[in-house]
Amino acid sequence: MTVANSVQIKSPLAAEELQKLDAYWRAANYLSVGQIYLRDNPLLKQPLTIEQIKPRLLGHWGTTPGLNFIYVHFNRLIKRYDLNTIYICGPGHGGPGMVANTYLEGSYSERYNRITQDEEGMKQLFLQFSYPGGIPSHAAPETPGSIHEGGELGYSLAHAYGAAFDNPDLMVCCVIGDGEAETGALATSWHSNKFLNPERDGAVLPILHLNGYKIANPTVLARMSDRELESLFVGYGYKPYFVEGDDPAMMHQLMAGTLDEIVAEIQGIQRDARTHGFKQRSQYPMIILRTPKGWTGPKEVDGLPIENTFRSHQVPLAKLGSNPEHLRMLEAWMKSYKPEELFDHTGKLKPELAELAPSGDRRMGANPHANGGLLLQDLRLPDFRQYAVPVTDEGTVETESTRILGEFLRDVMALNLDSRNFRVMSPDENNSNRLNAILEVSDRVFTGEILPIDDHISTDGRVMEVLSEHLCQGWLEGYLLTGRHGFFSCYEAFIHIVDSMFNQHAKWLQTCEDIAWRLPIASLNYLLTSHVWRQDHNGFTHQDPGFLDIVMNKKPNVIRIYLPPDANTLLSVADHCLRSRQYVNVIVAGKQPELQWLDMESAIKHCTAGLGIWQWASNDSGHEPDVVMACAGDVPTLETLAAVDFLRSHYPDLKIRVVNVVDLMTLQPQTEHPHGLSDREFDSIFTVDKPIIFAFHGYPYLIHRLTYRRTNHRNLHVRGYKEEGTTTTPFDMVVVNDLDRFHLANDVIDRVAKLRNTGAYTKQIIRDKLIDHQRYIIEHGEDMPEVQDWKWQYYSGSSSEKKTI
Amino acid sequence: MTVANSVQIKSPLAAEELQKLDAYWRAANYLSVGQIYLRDNPLLKQPLTIEQIKPRLLGHWGTTPGLNFIYVHFNRLIKRYDLNTIYICGPGHGGPGMVANTYLEGSYSERYNRITQDEEGMKQLFLQFSYPGGIPSHAAPETPGSIHEGGELGYSLAHAYGAAFDNPDLMVCCVIGDGEAETGALATSWHSNKFLNPERDGAVLPILHLNGYKIANPTVLARMSDRELESLFVGYGYKPYFVEGDDPAMMHQLMAGTLDEIVAEIQGIQRDARTHGFKQRSQYPMIILRTPKGWTGPKEVDGLPIENTFRSHQVPLAKLGSNPEHLRMLEAWMKSYKPEELFDHTGKLKPELAELAPSGDRRMGANPHANGGLLLQDLRLPDFRQYAVPVTDEGTVETESTRILGEFLRDVMALNLDSRNFRVMSPDENNSNRLNAILEVSDRVFTGEILPIDDHISTDGRVMEVLSEHLCQGWLEGYLLTGRHGFFSCYEAFIHIVDSMFNQHAKWLQTCEDIAWRLPIASLNYLLTSHVWRQDHNGFTHQDPGFLDIVMNKKPNVIRIYLPPDANTLLSVADHCLRSRQYVNVIVAGKQPELQWLDMESAIKHCTAGLGIWQWASNDSGHEPDVVMACAGDVPTLETLAAVDFLRSHYPDLKIRVVNVVDLMTLQPQTEHPHGLSDREFDSIFTVDKPIIFAFHGYPYLIHRLTYRRTNHRNLHVRGYKEEGTTTTPFDMVVVNDLDRFHLANDVIDRVAKLRNTGAYTKQIIRDKLIDHQRYIIEHGEDMPEVQDWKWQYYSGSSSEKKTI
Ligand SMILES: Cc1ncc(C[n+]2csc(CCOP(=O)(O)OP(=O)(O)O)c2C)c(N)n1
Numbered sequence A, B: 001m002t003v004a005n006s007v008q009i010k011s012p013l014a015a016e017e018l019q020k021l022d023a024y025w026r027a028a029n030y031l032s033v034g035q036i037y038l039r040d041n042p043l044l045k046q047p048l049t050i051e052q053i054k055p056r057l058l059g060h061w062g063t064t065p066g067l068n069f070i071y072v073h074f075n076r077l078i079k080r081y082d083l084n085t086i087y088i089c090g091p092g093h094g095g096p097g098m099v100a101n102t103y104l105e106g107s108y109s110e111r112y113n114r115i116t117q118d119e120e121g122m123k124q125l126f127l128q129f130s131y132p133g134g135i136p137s138h139a140a141p142e143t144p145g146s147i148h149e150g151g152e153l154g155y156s157l158a159h160a161y162g163a164a165f166d167n168p169d170l171m172v173c174c175v176i177g178d179g180e181a182e183t184g185a186l187a188t189s190w191h192s193n194k195f196l197n198p199e200r201d202g203a204v205l206p207i208l209h210l211n212g213y214k215i216a217n218p219t220v221l222a223r224m225s226d227r228e229l230e231s232l233f234v235g236y237g238y239k240p241y242f243v244e245g246d247d248p249a250m251m252h253q254l255m256a257g258t259l260d261e262i263v264a265e266i267q268g269i270q271r272d273a274r275t276h277g278f279k280q281r282s283q284y285p286m287i288i289l290r291t292p293k294g295w296t297g298p299k300e301v302d303g304l305p306i307e308n309t310f311r312s313h314q315v316p317l318a319k320l321g322s323n324p325e326h327l328r329m330l331e332a333w334m335k336s337y338k339p340e341e342l343f344d345h346t347g348k349l350k351p352e353l354a355e356l357a358p359s360g361d362r363r364m365g366a367n368p369h370a371n372g373g374l375l376l377q378d379l380r381l382p383d384f385r386q387y388a389v390p391v392t393d394e395g396t397v398e399t400e401s402t403r404i405l406g407e408f409l410r411d412v413m414a415l416n417l418d419s420r421n422f423r424v425m426s427p428d429e430n431n432s433n434r435l436n437a438i439l440e441v442s443d444r445v446f447t448g449e450i451l452p453i454d455d456h457i458s459t460d461g462r463v464m465e466v467l468s469e470h471l472c473q474g475w476l477e478g479y480l481l482t483g484r485h486g487f488f489s490c491y492e493a494f495i496h497i498v499d500s501m502f503n504q505h506a507k508w509l510q511t512c513e514d515i516a517w518r519l520p521i522a523s524l525n526y527l528l529t530s531h532v533w534r535q536d537h538n539g540f541t542h543q544d545p546g547f548l549d550i551v552m553n554k555k556p557n558v559i560r561i562y563l564p565p566d567a568n569t570l571l572s573v574a575d576h577c578l579r580s581r582q583y584v585n586v587i588v589a590g591k592q593p594e595l596q597w598l599d600m601e602s603a604i605k606h607c608t609a610g611l612g613i614w615q616w617a618s619n620d621s622g623h624e625p626d627v628v629m630a631c632a633g634d635v636p637t638l639e640t641l642a643a644v645d646f647l648r649s650h651y652p653d654l655k656i657r658v659v660n661v662v663d664l665m666t667l668q669p670q671t672e673h674p675h676g677l678s679d680r681e682f683d684s685i686f687t688v689d690k691p692i693i694f695a696f697h698g699y700p701y702l703i704h705r706l707t708y709r710r711t712n713h714r715n716l717h718v719r720g721y722k723e724e725g726t727t728t729t730p731f732d733m734v735v736v737n738d739l740d741r742f743h744l745a746n747d748v749i750d751r752v753a754k755l756r757n758t759g760a761y762t763k764q765i766i767r768d769k770l771i772d773h774q775r776y777i778i779e780h781g782e783d784m785p786e787v788q789d790w791k792w793q794y795y796s797g798s799s800s801e802k803k804t805i
C-alpha cells in the first residue's frame, strides 16, 4: 500500500511551456472576473469606471481559479496524450470558470455565435453572465461541455462514474469541492470504484479540491491531517496524490508532473486489464489539490483577509459603488493577469496561447460525450407482445407482474449486450422486485472480491446493485447524459431519498428544451414497486406513495406517470418508456401475485389511450351510469372490481361504469399536459353529474389536484393512502385506509341517490364484513379466504360457464 | 497511528461467565426465532406441529443473531462499568432482536403488561410479532429502548451522535449494517466525530456489523481487505478493532476483551478532556464485527447454503407447510439453543441468567434517554415581543426578517446555555440565512483543527454546520428524540435532500401518538429560507418550494406549516414553534430586505388566528367585496399589496378584500386538520361567490388541494411557482411565474364581472408595464425603480400625510 504522497518536483514543464500555461490560466481567471463584474470595457483599455460595472454582482469567485487551474492542465494533458476527456465541475457555482475556458478554446462561440472571440464578443460574454436574459451563474445545461449543473452539491462523482461506464476511451476529470465532499451522496460515491471495470469502462480521475472552505466555514476534509486524508482515500481504494501550494510556477510543475504520472498509471491499469483480462481491482489514482480559495484574487479588503479564506466564496469586492477604493482594487486585480499579454488588440486570445487548447472534439467544451444525444443509439427492443400473459377471462389468473417485466428486460438486455449501452440499477432490490430474469443474461457487476457463493455477480455484469439510492440515481443520470439507456427499480417509499436528485434532473431536461444544440437523451425510467399496498410486512416506514406528488410539481413536458394495473399493461408501458426521450418516466407496479385483467391487444389499446372505460367490467352500456367507479394502480383496480362485484350482486340494476387510468397525465386538462384529455372526452367518460368513486394508488389529493378544473369534479370522491398502516395483512392495509372493496361499495351507496334509502341493509352487511375481516385476521394472521380467493366472475371470456355480461 | 488490529485473545471471561453469557445469547436467539415462526408451543414442550406455525412468515433472521450478540455483551459492559447506554439498531429490520432482549431484561413486560415473563407471555410475544393487531417487524417506536426505527437504512450513526451531544454520561452503542454503510447518509456520518467534544458530550461506539451481505448481494465493505477497512476508518478518524469469527466461545472472549479495552479507552479520552480541557480530537475506538449472517441458524436448506450467505436475510425456512422436513429443521434449530437450560418450566428466564442484565434504568430498554419526553425540559424563552420591528406605517419599512429572527434565537441560545439543551443546525448556511446574531453567544462547533482566521468556531459552540442536510437532520432527530430542542435552517430547495428523513420522523411521531409510555418530545423546527422567490442569483436549481407538498402528505396532527409575511409574524410563529411538542413545524420566510406589514400586536393576533382579513389594506369594509385577494408567503404578500395599490389607483371604486394566510393549515376543513377553519368562517372570509385571486408561495396546486371542498372553490384562482426561473432579477422571478403585481391585477380584471368590459385600457397599461420591465432589466440588469422602491401608500399609521383608509 505504497502511496506517492506527492510527486517529486521534476519540473516537467520547460520555461516557455510553463510561461504559456500560466498565461492561459491567467486568461481564464481574467475572463472569470470579467464575467462577475464588467458590462463594458472588457479589455480594460480605458480606466475602469463605475458605469462599466454591473449593478448586481452575482457569482462565485472563490472556487474559480482552482477550477481554471485544473482545466488548463487538462488541456495540456489531452493534447499530450490525445485523451478523450470531459470535465465535471462539482462546485458548479464556479460557472464562470467553465464558461471562460470553453470561450478560450472556441467551443463556446461555436454554440453561441453572438459571443465572438473578439472585444465585442468578450463584452457580451461578460454582460450575459448572471444577467437577465443571459446565462445562469452555474455550470448549467447552457454551458458547453457540462453534464453536471452542480447547483445542488454532491453528485459530481456519481455522475463521473456514470459517464465512464461502458466508455472505455473516456477519462472523466471530476473536480469535487471539499465542501461538496461532506455531503452524503458524495461520501459514498468514492466506492463507485468497486463497480468500474477497466477492461470495458473508462477512467475517472477524482480531484478533491481542498481550497479549505465552503460558504462560511472551513471544510471537514481540509482540516484533517494529510495522514488521515491519505488513509481515508487509501481506504476508499484510491492512491492519493497531493498537489499543494500557492506559488503558481511551482504548482504548475507539480500538477503537470503529477498528471503525467497519473495518466501513465491509469493507462497501465487499462492496458493490463485489456490485455490480460481484469484480474483484481486496482488502486486508481486521485488528486488532493490544496490551493487557496480565491487564489490570485484580492488578498485583503477593508482590513479583512480574503484570499485563502471563506470570504472569497462569492464576490470579494462588493462595494464598488460606494467605495472608489474597491473599484481601483478590482482594476488592479484584473490587470494583475496582464490582459495585454493574453489578448491581442482585437480581444482575441494570442495564437501562441490558443494553441495550448486541444482542437475539435477533443476540447472539453465540444466533447460529444457531454452532449449525449449526439451519441445516442436506439435500444434494440424485442416485441413486448411476446411476453404477454394469456388472459382469456378477465380477473381470474394471477401473476407477479414485475416478474413478467423482468423477462422483457432480460431480452432487452440480451439484445443490447453488444452495444454496451443499457444498464439496470437497483439498491439491492433487483430480485426482491422480481426482476430476477435479467440475471439470466447479465450478472450484477462488482469488481471487489467475489466468492463462489455469490449469486450472479461478476466483473462484467450490467445490473448495478448498491445499497444507495443516490448512487443508483447518480450513476444512471451520468450514463443517460452521455447518451445511453437505463432502468432503475426501487422500493416506492425509498425513492424519496432521491427526490432532490430527481428534481435537479427534471430541471436539467426542462432547460434543455430551449437549447437547440443539446440533442435529446434517453428518458430516465423508474419502476417503483414493493409499493405501499404490499408493504404490509415491513410496515409503516415502507409505505409512502408520495413520489408522484414530487414528480407532478415539475414541468409537464418532461414527466410521465404510469400506473399499469397488470402485467400486460406494464409491458406495454415499459416498452413505451424505453423508446421515449427526454422524459422522466415513473411506472408504479406491484410485485406480488395479482389478478390479470387485459389480454395484450386490449392492454395496448388501453395504454395508448391512457385511460378508458372497461366495458367488460361495466354494465351501463346503452344506459346512463348511476355511478362511475374509477381506479388507478393495481391494488385500487382490484378493490374497485371486487366492489363492483359486490354491488352487482346486491343491486343487479345498478348501472356501474368502470374506468381505469394507466396514464395519470390524461386526467389533467389538455392545456396543462400534452396527454391531457379534452374536457369533452373527459365529461363523456366521467359524466357531468354522476358520482365518481375514484380508488387511487397514492395520496388522494393528487387526483383532486389533477381534476379540479373538470366539470364533474364536485362529484368526485377519492380514496387513497392516508398514512395508515403497519405490519398487517395485505387486505388490512386497504381496509385501514378505506380503500377496500367494502368501503368503496359503501361510498357508492352513500352517493347514489336511489340507493340512499334502500341502502341501509347493504351497509349493515358491509359493516359486518369489516368486523369479520378484523376478527379473522387477528385469529388467523391472514386474510379471509373470500378475500384471498376472490376472482372476477363477470368476465367476457368464452371459456367459461359463469355469467357473462 | 497505531491500530489494534484485533485484541489479543486474553480470555477475560471465566468459564462460568462465558457459559452464562452464551446461554443468555441463546435465549435471545431462541426468542427471536420464536417470534418469526411460532404462534403456540413457545417452549417446545410438545413436538412442533404445523398448526403452531404462523400462516405468514414475516421477519428478518439474518441480522438478528449479531444484534443479539452485541446486546448481551453490552449488558455485561453496562453492569461491569455502570454505563449509561442506549442501543441503536441500524438494521432495524432486526426488530425481533431488540424485542427479545428487552423482554429478557424485563423492560418489555413493564411497558406491555400482557406480555408476561412466563409461558403464556412468551406465546403472546411470539404471536404479536408481525401479526395483525400486534407489533411491527422493525425496531419501531413500539420497541422499548429504540429511538431509531431503521426501516429506511442509513441514519443510525447520525442519530447516535445526535443522542450523544450534550449527554456527557451517555455511551451510545450504534450497530451499523454493512449494507446500511453503503448509503450516502451513513457514509458521511462517520465524520460526526469532528463535531463531538468529550468534555461535554457523551460517546458513540460504532459497531460496523460486517455480516457480509445485504438482501441479495454481498456488501461493499465486507469485500474490502482488512487493510483497506482499517485504512478507511483510520482515515475517518477512528481506531478500528476487528472482532472476527464464528465460534461462539472464542467470539465471546474476543468481544468481551475488546469492549473492556474500548471502555477504558473512551473513559480515558473523556477523563483527559474533562480534567485538562479538550485539547485535540482523539481517535475514538470503533468495532468491525465480522460474523456470519444468520449465525447459528440453519446451515443448509434444500441443498443451498444459508448461514453466512444472503439467503439467511429473511426467513431461512419458508416452506413449512408443504415440506415436513422444514418443520423438523425449524424444531431442531430452535432446540439447538437448549431452551430447557434457559427457561424454567413456567417459561421464566432462569435467575442465574436474568441477573446478567442490568437493572432499572440501566437496562437499555428502560434507559430514559430512549424516551426523550421523560427528560425534556421546557426551553427558557425571552419575550419575543422584545425583538419587534417597529411598524407604524404598514408596508413602508424594509427589514431582513430572518436577521431579526436571528436576534431572538441568539437570546434563546443565551438563556439555555447552562441547560445545554438547544442546538441550531445548518448546512453551512447559518449566516447566508442571516442568523448571524446567534454566533454572538455561541460559536459553531468543530473539533477538527481550528485556525485563527476562522469565524466564530470553537470546540464548544452550539451551532452545528456541516455541508450535509442529512447530518443536520439526523443529528437533530437524535437530539430531539433524547429530549432536547433544536432549530434547522436550510435553503428551501435543498431541504428535499431530507424528504425521506422527514417522512420517517413524521411517521415516528405519528406512531407515538398511540403509545402512552412515549412522552411528547420537542418539535422538529425547520426554517426554509433563501427561498424560491429570492434565489434569482443562483438560478433554476435553487428554486423549489415543493417540500410543503411532501409535508402535507403526512398526518395532520403532526405537521404545521407557517408562512409569516414579515419579521414580526416570523417572531410570533417561531416562539410558538419552539414551545410546541410532537410536531414537525415548517416555517418559510425570506432573508432579503422586505417590507414590513404588521406591528407586533397585530402580528400576534394574526398568527394566533392563522389567517385574516387585513383591514388596513382592504377597502370593502361595510360593503360586499368585488374580489378577494389572498396571499400566503412574504413575496406573494408583497405582490398582492402592490397589485391592490395598482388596482385602487385605477379603480377607486373597486372593493378589494385582502386576506393573508400565515398558517396554511387553516385553509383545510376542520375535519381534516385541527387548525382548519369552519366552513362558516371560511365562507365569511372568502365569500361564497366572489372571485378569489390567491398568490401563493409554493406550487399553486397545494392551495387547491387544501380548499377544494370549500364552497367558493370554483372561484378560486391561484398563482404560484410554476417552474419558471433562472439567474435574473428578483422581480423578474415573479413575472415569469405570473405572480407579479401586474399579472395579479390582470387576473382581477379578468374575473371581476364589472371590470370585464371596461378593463381593456388597464390591461393595456399592464401589458406595457411588463414590456417596460422586460426592457429595463435587460438594459440595466436590475429592477425598475418603481418596483424596487414601491411602498404601500394606504397605510393606517398616524405619522403620515399620505392617504389613509
Ligand atoms: C446540497 C447543497 N447544500 C447547500 C448548498 C449551498 N452552498 C452553495 S456553495 C456551498 C459551499 C461549497 O463549498 P465547496 O464544495 O468547498 O466549493 P468551493 O469551495 O469550491 O466553492 C454551499 C454550502 C448547495 N449548493 N448544495
Ligand SMILES: Cc1ncc(C[n+]2csc(CCOP(=O)(O)OP(=O)(O)O)c2C)c(N)n1
Residues within 6 Å of the ligand: A427, A428, A429, A467, A491, A494, A497, B060, B062, B063, B091, B093, B151, B152, B153, B154, B176, B177, B178, B179, B180, B181, B183, B209, B211, B213, B214, B215, B219, B293, B313
Ligand atoms: C434506504 C433503504 N434502501 C433499501 C432498503 C431495503 N433493504 C432492507 S434490508 C436491506 C439490506 C440491509 O443490509 P445490511 O445493512 O447489511 O443489514 P443486515 O445484513 O444486518 O440485515 C435492504 C437493501 C432499505 N430498507 N432502506
Ligand SMILES: [Mg+2]
Residues within 6 Å of the ligand: A177, A178, A179, A209, A210, A211, A212, A213, A214, A219, A293
Ligand atoms: Mg471549498
Ligand SMILES: [Mg+2]
Residues within 6 Å of the ligand: B177, B178, B179, B209, B210, B211, B212, B213, B214, B219, B293
Ligand atoms: Mg449485512
